[in-house]
Amino acid sequence: MFLAAAPLAARTALLLHLGSAVAAGRGLGLGWLGALALHAADALGGYAGAATLGALELFALTAFVYARARTRAGAVLALGAALFALLTCFDAARLSGIATAWLGAAAFLYALDLAPRRSAWFAPLIALVWCNASATGSLAPVLAVLVAFGRIAETRDVTAARPYWSLAFAAAAATLLTPAGFAYPLQALAALHLDPQFARILPIAPGTSAPHVFRIVATLVVVAAAWLWAGRHRAPDAPLVLAAFTLCFFDGGFVPLLGIVAGPAFAAAARGREESVTPPARAEALAAGLAASFVVLAGLIILPHTPTRAWTNESPLPLLEGLSARGGSHVVFCGTIAWCDYAETLPGLRPFVDERVERATFAQLQTQEKIGRARPGWHQALRANGIDAILVPRDAALAQLVPSLRGWKQAGSDADTRLFVREAGAR
Amino acid sequence: MRLAWLIIAVFAARYLVVAIAYPQTDGDLAWQRWLGAEILRTGVIPNSLGLETFSAPGAPWIAHEWLFSIGAALGRGSFGWALFAGFSAFCAIAALALAAYRAERMGASAPAIAICIAAAGIALFDSFGVRVQVIAWPLIVLFLLLLESEGPAAWLALAVAALWSNVHASAALAPVLAAVAATGALLDARAVTPRVLKLGGIALGSLGAICLNPLGWHLPAYALMLIGSPITHFIVEWRATGLDDPGFTFGALPLLALLILVGAGAGAGRPPGSRPRWEEILIVGAFFWLMLGAARNIAIFALVALPLVARGLTQSIPFLAPEPPRERPRTGRERLAEAGLPAFALALSFAVAVVLLRAQDRTQVGLAAPALAALQRVPGTQRVLCADFAWCGLLVGNPHTRVFLDGRADPYPAKVWDDFIQIAKVGPRWRERLDAYRVDAVVVGRYGPLDQALLNARGWHSAFADDRYRLWLRTPPRVAHGARVAGRAG
Numbered sequence: 001m002f003l004a005a006a007p008l009a010a011r012t013a014l015l016l017h018l019g020s021a022v023a024a025g026r027g028l029g030l031g032w033l034g035a036l037a038l039h040a041a042d043a044l045g046g047y048a049g050a051a052t053l054g055a056l057e058l059f060a061l062t063a064f065v066y067a068r069a070r071t072r073a074g075a076v077l078a079l080g081a082a083l084f085a086l087l088t089c090f091d092a093a094r095l096s097g098i099a100t101a102w103l104g105a106a107a108f109l110y111a112l113d114l115a116p117r118r119s120a121w122f123a124p125l126i127a128l129v130w131c132n133a134s135a136t137g138s139l140a141p142v143l144a145v146l147v148a149f150g151r152i153a154e155t156r157d158v159t160a161a162r163p164y165w166s167l168a169f170a171a172a173a174a175t176l177l178t179p180a181g182f183a184y185p186l187q188a189l190a191a192l193h194l195d196p197q198f199a200r201i202l203p204i205a206p207g208t209s210a211p212h213v214f215r216i217v218a219t220l221v222v223v224a225a226a227w228l229w230a231g232r233h234r235a236p237d238a239p240l241v242l243a244a245f246t247l248c249f250f251d252g253g254f255v256p257l258l259g260i261v262a263g264p265a266f267a268a269a270a271r272g273r274e275e276s277v278t279p280p281a282r283a284e285a286l287a288a289g290l291a292a293s294f295v296v297l298a299g300l301i302i303l304p305h306t307p308t309r310a311w312t313n314e315s316p317l318p319l320l321e322g323l324s325a326r327g328g329s330h331v332v333f334c335g336t337i338a339w340c341d342y343a344e345t346l347p348g349l350r351p352f353v354d355e356r357v358e359r360a361t362f363a364q365l366q367t368q369e370k371i372g373r374a375r376p377g378w379h380q381a382l383r384a385n386g387i388d389a390i391l392v393p394r395d396a397a398l399a400q401l402v403p404s405l406r407g408w409k410q411a412g413s414d415a416d417t418r419l420f421v422r423e424a425g426a427r
Numbered sequence: 428m429r430l431a432w433l434i435i436a437v438f439a440a441r442y443l444v445v446a447i448a449y450p451q452t453d454g455d456l457a458w459q460r461w462l463g464a465e466i467l468r469t470g471v472i473p474n475s476l477g478l479e480t481f482s483a484p485g486a487p488w489i490a491h492e493w494l495f496s497i498g499a500a501l502g503r504g505s506f507g508w509a510l511f512a513g514f515s516a517f518c519a520i521a522a523l524a525l526a527a528y529r530a531e532r533m534g535a536s537a538p539a540i541a542i543c544i545a546a547a548g549i550a551l552f553d554s555f556g557v558r559v560q561v562i563a564w565p566l567i568v569l570f571l572l573l574l575e576s577e578g579p580a581a582w583l584a585l586a587v588a589a590l591w592s593n594v595h596a597s598a599a600l601a602p603v604l605a606a607v608a609a610t611g612a613l614l615d616a617r618a619v620t621p622r623v624l625k626l627g628g629i630a631l632g633s634l635g636a637i638c639l640n641p642l643g644w645h646l647p648a649y650a651l652m653l654i655g656s657p658i659t660h661f662i663v664e665w666r667a668t669g670l671d672d673p674g675f676t677f678g679a680l681p682l683l684a685l686l687i688l689v690g691a692g693a694g695a696g697r698p699p700g701s702r703p704r705w706e707e708i709l710i711v712g713a714f715f716w717l718m719l720g721a722a723r724n725i726a727i728f729a730l731v732a733l734p735l736v737a738r739g740l741t742q743s744i745p746f747l748a749p750e751p752p753r754e755r756p757r758t759g760r761e762r763l764a765e766a767g768l769p770a771f772a773l774a775l776s777f778a779v780a781v782v783l784l785r786a787q788d789r790t791q792v793g794l795a796a797p798a799l800a801a802l803q804r805v806p807g808t809q810r811v812l813c814a815d816f817a818w819c820g821l822l823v824g825n826p827h828t829r830v831f832l833d834g835r836a837d838p839y840p841a842k843v844w845d846d847f848i849q850i851a852k853v854g855p856r857w858r859e860r861l862d863a864y865r866v867d868a869v870v871v872g873r874y875g876p877l878d879q880a881l882l883n884a885r886g887w888h889s890a891f892a893d894d895r896y897r898l899w900l901r902t903p904p905r906v907a908h909g910a911r912v913a914g915r916a917g
Contacts, residue, residue, distance in 0.1 A: 196670065207667035207719075215719045222686065223712040226735060227703060229690030242687045249670050249680070374853075376874035397853035397876035404883040 032179065034101065034133035057103050061260070062086050064106035068113055069264035073271035081263030088217050088259025091210040091252065101137075102256040104130025108140055108171070109260065112147050115163040124170035131175045131184065138175055138188035139257075144168035146243055150236040190358035194250050198357055201368050202337060210252030217255055221245055221262050228269035237265030316391050316417040317342050323389055323411065323419060324348050330421070331385070335372055335392035335399075339417075343391075352387055374398050379405055388422040430541035431527045433772040438523060438548040440776030442516035446557050447509055454794055454820025455834040456499060456557060459492055461824035463500025466493060472641055476838055479822075481810045481829040482846075482864060488838035489642055489649040491596040495559040515557045522564035523548060526733045529572050533707075534692070535737035536749040543682060543737040550678025550729030553722070554664075560723065563595040568730050570601060571710065574608050574626065584629050588636035592646055598637045599650030605630035607713050611706030615694075626706075653837065658844050662836060664723040674725045679718065682729055685736045686711075692738035703735070711735055794818055798870045798898045801891035802828065805900065809868040812861070814851045814877050818870055831866060853880045867901040 041053035062082045069081035085106070092102070108130060111123035123144070131137030148164035178184045193204055206214040221241065229238065240261040247254035316339050323330060324346035333352045334340035340351030353360045353368045360368070367385060371378045374397045382390075382405075390408075392398045394416055402408050402420045412419040461479075466472055472493045476486045490496070502511025523544060530540045555561060566587055573584040584605065592598035609626035616623060638644045659665035670676050691711070694704035711732050718728035740747050795818040802809060803825070812831040813819040820834035832839055832847045839847075846864070850857045853876040861869075869887075871878040873895055881887045881899045891898040 199669075199671070205667070205669050207669070215716065218719060219712055219716045222683065222715045223708055225687045226691040226711060226739075227705070227708045229687075238688045242684055245687055246680070246684065374876045374879060395849075395852075395854045397880070400853045400855065400857060401876065401879055401883075 031101070031134045032132060033129065037133070058086070058089060061089065061103045061106045061256075064103075064110045065260055065263050068106075068110045069267040071113065072264060073267035077267035077270055078264075081267040084217075084220070084263040084266075085256070085259035087213055089256045090213045092256045101130075101134035102260060104133060104137055105139065105143065105257055106260045108143060109147075109264075112144060112164065112167060115167060120163065120167060121170070123167050124174045127171040128174040128177055131188070132178050135188040135191035136257075138185055138192070140175065141168045141172035142243070143240065144171050146239040147236075149239045153238070154236040187358070191356070192251070193253075193358065194247075196250075197362070197365055199250070201353075201365060201372065202355070202357060204251040204253065206248050206252035206255065208252065210248075210255045214248065214252055214255055217258060218245070218248065221258060221266075224262070224266045224269075228266055237261065237268065241265050316414065316419065319391065319412045319414060319417060319419045320346055320349060323421070326411075330389040331387050332389040332391060333368075333371055333382070333387045335390075335396050337368070339391055349389075352385060372396075372398065374401055382422075390420045392418055392420075394418055430537045431544050433775070434541050434544045434548065435520060435523050435527065436772035436776045437779055438544075438551075439516070439520045440779040442519045442551075442555060443513060444779075445555065446512040446516040454817035455559075457821040458823035458834055459496040459499045459559070460503065461500075462490060462493070463496035463498065464824075466497055467500055476835070479824055479829060480831070480833065480839075482831045482843045483839050486838045486840055488835065489596070489645050491642060491646055491649065492559045493641065494593050495562060495595075499557075512557045515561050518562045518565050519551055519555055522568050522730050523551070525565055525568040525572060526730045529568065529575070530734035530737040532572075532575075533734050533738045534741065534749075535734060536741040536747050539737040539740040539744075539747045540733075542740065542747075543685075543733045546678050546681045546685075547729040547733045548678070550674045550682070551726045552678070553672060553674035554726045559595050560597065563591060563597050564727065564730060566591040566594065567597070567600070567727055570604065571731065574605060574629065575706075577622070581625060581629060582632075585632045585636045588633045589639040592637040593640045596646055596650045596653070599647045601637055602630050602633035604710060604713070605633050607709045608706050611704065611709040614705040614709075649837075656837075657841050658836060658839070659721070661844055661848055665721045667720065668718050668722045668725060672722050672725060674729075675718075675722070679725050679729045679732075682732050682736050683715075685740060686732065689736075689739040689743040691735040692740075692742040703738075707735055794821060795870050795872075795896045796821070797893050798891055798896035801898050802868055802870065805868070805890065809900075810864070810866050811868045811870065812847070812850060812864075812866045814869070814871040814875060816847065816851075828868075831864060851877055853877055858884060869899040871897050871899065873897050 038050060038053065041049040043049075045052060062085055065085040066078045066082035069078035072078075073081070089102070104126060108123055108126045111120055111126055114120040114122070123140075127137060127140035130140060144164055145168045148161035148168060151160045151164060152158055154160070172185075175184055175188070176182055180187055193199075193202060199205060203209055206218075210217075225238075225241065241258070244254060244258040244261045248258055320332070320339070320343050323332070327348065329348045329350065331350050331352055332340060332343045334343065334354075337353060337357065338355050340354040343349040343351040344354055353364055357365060357368075364385075367381045369375070371381050371387075371390075378398075381387075389411075390398065390402055392402070394413070399418045403410065407423050408420050409423060410418055411421040462473070472490050473488060474490075475488050476483055478484055498511050498514070502508050526547060527540050527544055530543065531537075535543075551564075570584050570587045570591065573581055573587060575581075584601075588598060588601035591601060605626055609623055609630055612623045612626050613619065634647075637647050640646055642649075653659070668675050668679075670680075691703040691708060693701045694707065714724065714728040714731045717724040741749065795813065795815070799818065799821055802811065802822075807827070809828050810831070811819060811822060811828050813822075813833075816832040816836065817834045819830040819832060822828040822830050823833050823835070832843060846860045848854065850860050850866075857877075857880065869877065869881060871881070873892065878897055878899075886902050887899045888902050889897055890900045
């Protein structure tokens, strides 16, 4: 599943991060390093190369979660934590390389756990790479601060957090060392789509963007927190888990972060409750490993295997290629915003808004919503913004309303999509 | 508990005012009144849709709201309405009070309960109204309260389940909840104890209890059918819960945040720092699962989670720990403060009521009432489609109108729903479907997609329009026919 999904994620990520312009204006690619790595893997090994990179990233992410949990809770519980993290990544494999992004979070938290040893100073270095690989890197200092608060709550001693403050400060400084410079934190936070206005035009609600695992993961977290966290065992990780849990309701893309922070936290809490239990024998660990393998296998069998066209958002690519081949320049409106990522890469086409919505102005986002939902004034908005090509799902109201507009005609269609263009000279 | 009563008093004012002074926030009450009147007139609960609809007459219908509908029919007059709507508000208040009592029994302190009541009260806002599910809220909490009893009182849960099944189809949850509690008790004891057997017995007994209503076994069968029904995708209240639900964001989510921060506290009779009972945790987990699946469950999740969160707060935050027993007599100032609290609660609830009464528009504009009134003035019998099917609930039972789809929602076949969605959302072939059903009146939101589509469609004319709604009528064929005849004659 993950192997199959990786190249799709790679392809989308490439389009997202290496595209040079949108109607919203030019900007720096916040995930340039991640996109470059995917591009290199794709160039070197094609499908297999990108798939291998995706699988390696997921393996590394799981390994960091395992290592973090193992020092707190032993091998068996750590295995459970790692499996839980893997489960949370299931939907993210199709979310524009977001699984790639969370590898940085797993590594950063692992390094933070090394404090107060010197090796904890790898954390800012990891933050530096993470920021250049993904906009989610902007969360590095926030995570460090939350860990600091957790330590204070655990020890009831403010000085216990001292190493984490300096690490948080260093991580914050690292976020400025990207091509975006001092603009990075604000640009990156915008790119996380935490502003509710993005949810009106992007399918980021957890039920939509993490349809297979969100409900399961969130319920497991609530049940585990309610049952496991009593006394001081809860203290060190509660702020982190709460932050990740809340972020999931803004955007299902944050579900992997919840797995990364909650897995080791609950493993530690479970261990804290069973402190009198002797460490597991090798045979027990082996049995746990086998059981875990069965769980993974069962998951692979049960969960969907074939990425659908909806997953890839590839549906209208031939229509866009046809439009590009007609020559001339077109401003394209996409009913499904992700489709416009492809428009970005084709000569003569300029998307009105693509998935980098954080670069669009508020007015553009409003216009996108107005046209997409056929709200009053949508056809005037088409004219005012120079839009001369519209790509919409067949079942959208817009697909039935555009033909009644004077000067517009259908230029192509497929099973799911209709493409309309404005005839030359039409006003 | 005094602090909790203060908060409950403020919410009570809010619920009472909203229930009595703002009677209709959705169209259900209209068809429920009609249903109640039909039951009172004929002495029979209808088991199929009648001629009030033209899209699915004869479709099987489980009218599980029959008891509430009789109440709605009887509560038409001003005094009757005050009683009926007031009872709905009373049920919401009772649910909060029972949840507070459950929290107190679990060992939560008064300030912790008050904090959680405030969050839960907000979580109830979105779903609250003179609505049948509100009547079921206290029954759910009471059922859980009885399940937790150690003595023979737990068997009273069966009576609650039976009563619940006469109020709302959510009673099908009763055996499931008892089974979940039995599983939890088994996990807690790691042995088949008398408590496990008792809860298992209640689960089995509940299966029978929820059939003790005029609909019999059809009620749980209907509830099971609804789980997999595609129509839930089309109903706003069944959509997945998210941050755009204020009741979740400002009510249930704060409760969840507290639960994640402090846990559920130690179970009854266990030392602080030890684990809670699985019996309690699994129930909360089940309701959280339900809440994520449908926004209509936000309120019941909050009511169920409240006691555990309050107990977790009590045991985790020293400031919220219960006060030790008083060793000295109260001072005069303390007595004054204690007496002043209820007075303050009353004053605050009065102030809330006055502000609410002044603040909101109490007309039925939100239900397309002006456009529907215009429709009543059109001669003949109309086949009506409302872009929001709830509006058509106001037309059910009207002798001059037959509706495409109305707030009864559940009995309409999936095919009718699909056609309705295609028309209302202007999907492909919307026009053909509109013609196939021979719809001759359409009530739409002004400038919505269907309004715009009809504006460009031939054969329709606007019969009424205001700022928010428009009524479209099919142009009579004789006009077109007359035109053709005139053309031929010329």
